[in-house]
Ligand code: HEC
Ligand code: HEC
Ligand code: HEC
Ligand code: HEC
């Protein structure tokens with residue numbers, strides 16, 4: 001094709017989509033004989049200007065701006081194919097291939113620029129741009145990182161020895177990817193390097209444990225950190241053993257020795273010299289710090305009391321769990337107790353005395369337990385108790401891990417075993433007098449406790465159905481039953 005033909009073609013196609021790609025490319029192919037691109041451009045301009053058909057608005061001035069790059073190739077998304085110079089949209093065409101998967105980014109890396117594979121012209125007429133087909137592949141520093149010498153094999157449409165595809169790594173199964181195969185088969189983990197790479201790399205496949213900047217806990221690439229396929233291998237100076245990220249491993253180690261973690265993770269566990277905050281992967285970020293059911297409790301209620309025990313225990317027969325729920329729930333005989341009856345309660349996880357690394361919880365009894373109450377962890381038994389006593393002495397004792405429900409007679413006499421009750425109980429009960437006759441604010445005639453707050457509160461409540469009881473003298477006023485008598 002001579003210049004005159006070119007000019008004709010040019011004028012003919014001037015309003016068609018393929019005008020520019022076809023004509024200018026042809027012009028340049030033609031001008032190879034002159035080997036002078038400058039001359040070529042002049043000829044092109046001459047042709048444009050001498051053409052009698054209308055020219056696209058503003059050409060050639062505006063095509064020298066990047067905004068107009070997609071006139072000849074690419075689309076409104078970017079200047080890369082599709083569309084190719086010949087108008088193709090097919091990824092199976094070498095001119096189109098895997099352009100867009102590289103340029104839009106995805107699950108394994110953010111978008112790459114054209115410069116990764118080409119010299120990008122600043123203007124359309126930049127020397128080297130519209131030279132004879134095919135397009136030149138000029139590798140970037142990233143593609144050549146770590147001593148890689150990438151090659152483009154046009155015959156087989158494959159790239160080889162590209163750093164990005166694992167040329168310097170081991171274990172990858174597709175390190176010479178096919179340019180015209182655009183599916184997930186070449187971008188899956190394992191394509192470019194093993195998951196994990198073979199030994200001497202660690203066999204641990206929880207990547208985030210040591211590559212926390214690259215991979216999230218759920219195994220996805222952290223695109224925002226820009227650490228993946230960036231030319232550098234990032235790993236942490238991690239002192240922890242395999243499996244440490246497991247909640248039951250590092251969490252339980254924290255229960256045992258919370259202070260030790262602060263050495264590296266900071267006194268506020270916000271990262272310290274390790275750079276890794278304890279808030280970074282816990283569900284809900286920093287909310288674990290104030291969540292009383294994060295480390296213990298949460299199964300029967302949201303108070304923080306076991307079950308679950310610290311190690312996840314749920315059985316009442318295990319002392320970490322024991323009779324927590326039985327105490328914290330209202331029952332026929334008692335109100336719902338508060339933790340403070342048996343423990344000092346922290347307001348935050350890091351309150352002094354709370355997580356003090358001492359194995360097991362501390363018991364600190366307050367009324368009505370009685371200040372002399374004792375808990376033995378080795379026997380899981382409470383003794384010298386008021387609340388499990390007979391109401392007169394501080395001598396009650398009870399097994400914390402028992403699952404037998406207590407009855408009215410477990411602590412003091414009732415209509416049975418009334419001999420253990422004080423004073424004249426026996427006499428009255430033998431005469432079939434009801435408890436409600438003398439404890440009417442506490443119990444009704446159907447033997448239902450009607451004021452649980454006043455039962456087991458360290459006060460003996462006597463209120464007679466007839467007459468008045470004087471606690472100081474333990475006597476009653478003359479009433480319907482008999483005269484004033486001492487109990
Ligand atoms: C991952 C590497 C890579 C990136 C990134 C890349 N290209 Fe390409 N490009 C290629 C390959 C491979 C070819 C085909 C070369 C061949 O035909 O031998 C090509 C061909 C082309 C062609 C010629 C199309 C044709 O019809 O012959 C154009 C134009 C082009 N690229 C433009 C771009 C632009 C613009 C960008 C950025 C927006 C870009 N490329 C980004 C690898 C890349
Ligand atoms: C008038 C048509 C036309 C315009 C406008 C145009 N290009 Fe091109 N471009 C081509 C042709 C033709 C090729 C193919 C050259 C080859 O095969 O070597 C090409 C190839 C490329 C390539 C592949 C690398 C190479 O040099 O082979 C890139 C990158 C590219 N163009 C970027 C751009 C950018 C950026 C702009 C806007 C500044 C632009 N193009 C505008 C025609 C054009
Ligand atoms: C127990 C810690 C640990 C775990 C878990 C771990 N890595 Fe690594 N990884 C390292 C260390 C340490 C290096 C070497 C860092 C260096 O060379 O600076 C490394 C290097 C690498 C490299 C570069 C290898 C090379 O040949 O240079 C890749 C790729 C890699 N890891 C991927 C993974 C993937 C994928 C996973 C999860 C499937 C993973 N790693 C899990 C510690 C770990
Ligand atoms: C297209 C090739 C490719 C694919 C696919 C790929 N990687 Fe990589 N990966 C690399 C390269 C190259 C490195 C070398 C280090 C670098 O430059 O970031 C790397 C390094 C890593 C590292 C070491 C830490 C680092 O950033 O240096 C981890 C971990 C890793 N990849 C995990 C994954 C996981 C998980 C997947 C799947 C979601 C995956 N990779 C898929 C190419 C790939």
Ligand code: HEC
Nearest residue numbers: 209212236237238240244245250253254260261264274276
């Ligand atoms: C000698 C310093 C040091 C001590 C002590 C330490 N850590 Fe770490 N820890 C680190 C470093 C460094 C990392 C890795 C940081 C990164 O990946 O960016 C890490 C990572 C972790 C991780 C993430 C999972 C993993 O394996 O990478 C957890 C969880 C963790 N530490 C918990 C703890 C707990 C709990 C304690 C106390 C029982 C503790 N650490 C004590 C330095 C320490």
Ligand code: HEC
Nearest residue numbers: 245247248250251254261265277278280281282283294295
């Ligand atoms: C690599 C991610 C990661 C890091 C970093 C991390 N944890 Fe965890 N941790 C978890 C996961 C996952 C759980 C399970 C609960 C959840 O998802 O929040 C957990 C649970 C826990 C638990 C509750 C254990 C249980 O089962 O009752 C404690 C305690 C704990 N972590 C302490 C820490 C401390 C202290 C640090 C910082 C030194 C830390 N964690 C850092 C992932 C991590």
Ligand code: HEC
Nearest residue numbers: 296303304305309310311319320327338339342360361377
């Ligand atoms: C009736 C007394 C009592 C009450 C009330 C009580 N606890 Fe406990 N708590 C105990 C006993 C006894 C243990 C077991 C100590 C041991 O390990 O031997 C214990 C243990 C614990 C433990 C440690 C669990 C473990 O895994 O080792 C936690 C946490 C705890 N209690 C929290 C609470 C909270 C929170 C409340 C209030 C919502 C509460 N307790 C109310 C008596 C009580």
Ligand code: HEC
Nearest residue numbers: 255292295304343347348349354355356357358360361362
């Ligand atoms: C990070 C884990 C964690 C969180 C969060 C946490 N605790 Fe604890 N808690 C423990 C550990 C561990 C123990 C065992 C006691 C020890 O180590 O001395 C404990 C014990 C207790 C005890 C038994 C008394 C004691 O001091 O031994 C009570 C009561 C308690 N916690 C209440 C709470 C309350 C209320 C909250 C919410 C403000 C809370 N805990 C949040 C870990 C935690």
Ligand code: HEC
Nearest residue numbers: 333388391406408411439442454455456457458459460461
């Ligand atoms: C865990 C031990 C315990 C159990 C179980 C128990 N009590 Fe009591 N009860 C006491 C104590 C201690 C007193 C002493 C007074 C006080 O502190 O309120 C008492 C006192 C009473 C009184 C005297 C009124 C008063 O409150 O002073 C009545 C009536 C009574 N109990 C009835 C019952 C009935 C009915 C049941 C069964 C539904 C029952 N008790 C179960 C421990 C218990």
Ligand code: HEC
Nearest residue numbers: 390391392412414415421422428433434435438460471487
């Ligand atoms: C005739 C009246 C009367 C009857 C009936 C009676 N109580 Fe009492 N109760 C008292 C008096 C009086 C006290 C002693 C108060 C004091 O110590 O000042 C008392 C005290 C108690 C105490 C505290 C411990 C003790 O032994 O002093 C308990 C527990 C108790 N009664 C339970 C019962 C129960 C259960 C019944 C029914 C089975 C019952 N009472 C029936 C009058 C009665």
